[in-house]
Amino acid sequence: DSGVTQTPKHLITATGQRVTLRCSPRSGDLSVYWYQQSLDQGLQFLIHYYNGEERAKGNILERFSAQQFPDLHSELNLSSLELGDSALYFCASSVGQGNDSPLHFGNGTRLTVT
């Protein structure tokens, strides 16, 4: 158990809809990262937050947004969903701002867009 909690585990929705994925980091971790993993693909970095502030953006679409709240949990919002958005979305957390601390991943949220 990594200590990172992601909800929901599975999500099935239709094209054009909007969903929110939630992540609670490990106790004591200030950084939260979001990754997208499509079927048999690698880990695509989306965004990084540290202590409530956005620190880095990766390959995140404009239809996607995220935030980290004062209690350090984070939410990833995906809107105007397309079939291609179907993927496994991972949240990871780390102690520091990212350069030299291991990332601890949650079990992921599997999103299916129909």
Place this chain on the structure above:
Amino acid sequence: GQQVMQIPQYQHVQEGEDFTTYCNSSTTLSNIQWYKQRPGGHPVFLIQLVKSGEVKKQKRLTFQFGEAKKNSSLHITATQTTDVGTYFCNPNTGNQFYFGTGTSLTVIP
């Protein structure tokens, strides 16, 4: 954002054979991490290498960081079925968020 290439992309080995995956960067890295993702699972941190030429071992796994700190390798001796999964490097160029493309290992019993 760019991903660092890992080679090979896929590897099938007979149980008991050795396996190596390579992570190659065009820029000098401050450190590199390795992760393993079992089928259906999430990536799990294995190790971090920091020093030039560093070699670390974890049982049958040997991790190396190149002298120029641009390349790294993960070698598994005498693979077992429990080694099945995808191995990702996480090269840190000051921006550690981009993982390598991954090497998927299949072990044939």
